[in-house]
Amino acid sequence: MSGLLWTFIQQFSIQLIGFGVTVILARILLPEEFGLIAMLTVFISMGNTLLDSGLASSLIRSSDLTQKDYSTVFFFNLGGSILIYWIVYFVAPIIASFYNHEVLTLILRIYAIGFIINAFYSVQNARLTKEMNFKIQMTIQIPSVLIGGILGVFLALNGFGVWSLVWMNLFQSFLSTILHWIYSGWRPSLIFNKVSFKKHFNFGYKMTLIGLMDLLYKNIYTLIIGKYYSVVQLGFYSRAESLSQLPISNISAVINKVTYPVFASIVDDNDRLKSVYKMLMQQVLFWNAPILIFLAMIGEPLFTFLFTEKWIAAVPYFQILCLSGIMYPLHSYNLNILKVKGRPDLLLKLETIKKSICIIGILCIIPFGIYGLLYFQLFFNFLSYYINSIYSGKLIGYPISEQIADITPTFVTSLIIGILCYMVDTMFLKTFSLFNITRIVINGLFFFILYLGSSTLLKLTPILDFKQLILKR
Incomplete structure (x- = not known):
């Protein structure tokens, strides 16, 4: 019940702030500008799913974890995020061509920087979830969403259009990373253990495939509407x-x-x-x-x-x-x-x-x-x-x-x-x-x-x- 309470407060507060920001942005920006970001949602989400590879879920469900387990997952996620970013960077023109909107090339290349930023706090977040320390997660997420939302509204009012949505999301990820490193109490060691990696990857890769399929399902309507x-x-x-x-x-x-x-x-x-x-x-x-x-x-x-x-x-x-x-x-x-x-x-x-x-x-x-x-x-x-x-x-x-x-x-x-x-x-x-x-x-x-x-x-x-x-x- 304590976990539910803190998680609900966290989610409700974040969604309330995000909702307020969205209402303001919807009054300033045009439906077409939201549509451009929606076209990229599936590709951004796929990148984040591949980045995690289900290893965070493996950390949460596993017992008797050591520093080598957490550090191994951390460095795998970080290396994977860089690889995924470069893949997205080079396929961005193809995605833009698919939708017949060339502006999406630059938008996606900038937006995808979030992959690398998010990799720096995924393990810290998994540790907090495993410990059911949702109070600290709330302390981290609320200011990230609030300050990022303020930036997004400021940019929209000053004529940045669709870019106000891009920079808002990137800044939220950056601030969340900083706060996770301050409050989580964990730092990685220079360790990459093959045995630990194999243990978590054997569970995680299946979860990744499941996550990708679920993601495609959730966003396939966006893909179809954007294309046809x-x-x-x-x-x-x-x-x-x-x-x-x-x-x-x-x-x-x-x-x-x-x-x-x-x-x-x-x-x-x-x-x-x-x-x-x-x-x-x-x-x-x-x-x-x-x-x-x-x-x-x-x-x-x-x-x-x-x-x-x-x-x-x-x-x-x-x-x-x-x-x-x-x-x-x-x-x-x-x-x-x-x-x-x-x-x-x-x-x-x-x-x-x-x-x-x-x-x-x-x-x-x-x-x-x-x-x-x-x-x-x-x-x-x-x-x-x-x-x-x-x-x-x-x-x-x-x-x-x-x-x-x-x-x-x-x-x-x-x-x-x-x-x-x-x-x-x-x-x-x-x-x-x-x-x-x-x-x-x-x-x-x-x-x-x-x-x-x-x-x-x-x-x-x-x-x-x-x-x-x-x-x-």
Whole structure:
């Protein structure tokens, strides 16, 4: 619970600051400028995934680590980051040609410097996570995001355009590196041990392949939209996804970050592991589902209020993406069971199957336009949860039928209340021509009072667990 608390504070604070910065930048910059950065997201993310090679995950799950383990991983990451940067440097013109935007060549070459910067603190961050020292991580991340955001807004106001986003991200990485070296209390030694490297790499390379496949899945929509549709549509999609990911990424990051070391500590006790897994799964859905359904319901006034009318075309994208994200934290975090059970081979097999289905489906959907892609994304997220839960459930004696029975009451309750509130908003609040912020506040109060009240009356398991864990009653 302490880990969850500090991680939630960290994530919420970072996302709140980042969200505020994004709102300001969205009012200054054009959708096309966000679209250009979105085109490069997949390549930057791929570089960061290759850079880590899953060795950080191996450090977190391993016991009896020594200085040679940490130092070996540190120098491998540093050398790998330089190699990856030069690869990206030389392929940048090809990527720019793929999108038919030559300006992307220089943008990518500068943006990719972040690979080398990030390599200097990846091991320190892994140590803090292994120790569940999320308080220090919070102390590091919040000022990095805040100061970097201030720089980004300053540059945008002074006409730097898309470059304000590039320099903002690079400065955030640089400041985070400096603070990790100050607060983590660890320094590398001039050691590279082949035995340690082999041990961590044998686990890590499978995690890297899994990470790359997951990354390609997450960004394949961006690739397709950027290639086959306009940069403006990609800008709208990018903004809609970014806002819909605000609650999803917060909840997913908190749960994943804390559950991995927690699951690892009780990996040999299946009964306890199932109990913790079940409780967390129900809690995640209990808070994630209503938040996303509510956001989808107020999409129109929310976008108008935050980003002005120039972003209104992104609202339908946003509503579909919100519904799509309901199950994402669940099928994301339940894969931690496979990791701590030492089954990266099974995890790799699952990801291969899912991503193959995804790619085939997307290729078939392209002729149906961007809405075809969005509805396929909605369908595939529910399918992914089903597939992941079958295998993770088998390892701890928690079959998929039992899991679905445990989450159905929460899902149905939040969906019914969402539909009811949407009807009230459409038939009454919208017709009164209220201010956008007024509609949002009234809808929010009505929705969450009704949701929490109904959950209490129905005595849903998540609300009872929440009272017992947090309120102690």
